[in-house]
Amino acid sequence: MRVAPFIPLLALAATAGAAPLRDPGQPPAAAQQAAQAQNRARPASVGATLDAEAEAHLRASFDAADSAHRGTLSRAEAQAGGFGWIANHFDAIDTRRAGRVSFDDVRRYLKSRGAGSATQ
């Protein structure tokens, strides 16, 4: 008969200290339990969901560079804020020649190149 998955998981984690490091090794038990609860509601992403998760990484970098919370970045702000990719592609992204670009401008540029799967 099968037992509920939580119990042996905890038992294994409790004895993990004695075992040599495995690579990849088992994450801490708390992280494993949190993931189990999360994964029931959030299966592995594909298609548009994967694109949205990829885009979220880029948006997080954009927001980190936008320390003034203006919603837009100049070329210099992008470079100084760690988003050098925007600075390198600034003229192509800034189609309105505004001197500042929003994250939507970045999305439009990525989509216009038709490459990759993120933001499509």
Add this chain to the structure above:
Amino acid sequence: MVTIQSVLRDAWFAAAAVLAVAGAGCGGGGGNDGGASGSAAQFIDANHYSAAAGASLSTPSEATGVTHHTLTLGGGAIAYTATAGHLSALDAGQAPEASIFYVAYTADGAAAATRPVTFFFNGGPGSATVWLHLGSFAPKRLATGVPATTQSLPFPYVDNAESLIDTSDLVYVDAVGTGLSEAVAPHTNQDFWGVDADAAVLRDFVLRWLAVNGRTASPLFVFGESYGTTRVPVLARLLETAGRRVNGVVELSSILDYNSNCSVAGGTPTVDCAGFLPSYAAVGDWWHLDSGGAAADLDADIATVRGYADATYAPDAAAWLANGTLPPADHLASLVAFTGLGTATWQQQFDMDFDTFRHQLIADTTLGVYDGRMSALVGTPLDADDDPSNSFVAPGFQSGIDALLPALGYTNPSTYVMASNAIATWNFSHGGRALPDVVPDLSATLALDPQLKILFLGGEHDLITPFHQTELDVARLGAGAPLALHFHPGGHMTYLDDGSRPLMKAELAAFYAGAR
């Protein structure tokens, strides 16, 4: 403190000057007589390095040992320089974050604009990059004879006929709190023990290494193994975001999604183990316990079992997980035929984790976690760590790195930490998940750089990062993604297999040629 740092900086600049002279000599004269520099820079680093969570270095050193060598490869001689020591990763304000230990092998006289440079990362987290450094594609390697367990210690350190030094410069990097890498005050090692913080500090190291070595225009590759395949997609995304092109990502023995791998490090499955089934069949085939295929052709066996895993085993396992029901008897019979694992074991743990498999396949015998072709009788010395594939090689890699570093002109009294306890307090959260899924990182990186190429390699007998799970995970990227996948007989450290290493070398050479 000021005097120590300035002395060490002077030593580093002297080492850099030796490198520059060597490069100019070979590039100008076309000869490899070594007369340009002759001497090697020897360095005794007095710092004490610690892999403890709270450890923090107050006087980072950037001195290096520099030695000159020649490797004869495919009929030609390649003169190269080995550089061993630390370089600080700097934050946005140019303050040192961490003192990162590395060993770089750079061909003498190559043109920086066209010569690729590859950064290698093992995983863990908490594992030093000693496996890739000493076992895979550096100019020299340890000869282990794996999967045989007959080679005595110390492993011979031999010229590597499959070295990538003919294709790329090679930089082996220890993450913070492994090897001899340590956080710089006021940071502690723990500050960099998380999926995102680790990748960010390694980004800062890579950018600094490229700048200091005049390599900002060089084609750039990052190469990860095991947890390193989780680390490297995040690193590649951060490098591209920072504006640094990455030409290629190499993923060896991958774990891209901790949520889809049914048995991370042997944990109890909570999702179906279809990604593991073809690896179980390959191991069963090795031990001649399967009756599923017409023998000899492992590839054909794997193709059959791969199809069965996705179409039949995955839904069967999901049903068993959901309500404990076993499938019809003919399904069980197929699994027994494919793998050689007995019916009773399947009935007990139908969603099969690799720890159950490797302990139950052969009576009184433990099969290796990293290589299911390696075995130990229960209770024998090779079984002491419950993993003969680790127990057999780990001592030889520790003694190998301990002997190598002084020979490369770098001497330090600290212990080179092959495996730290970083995982116990590692922050695994990433992208809003408690456990990382880096497929979105690959997707984002490809969006930023449509020219990026990705190569997946692995061993068919690896029981901890099964190759079919990699196939399932990367399928999420869609049919048009610029990926290549190659799997060969062998374990997790697939390059240890003398038959598969040359195949991998050829695949790497083709990959680099197509990713320039």
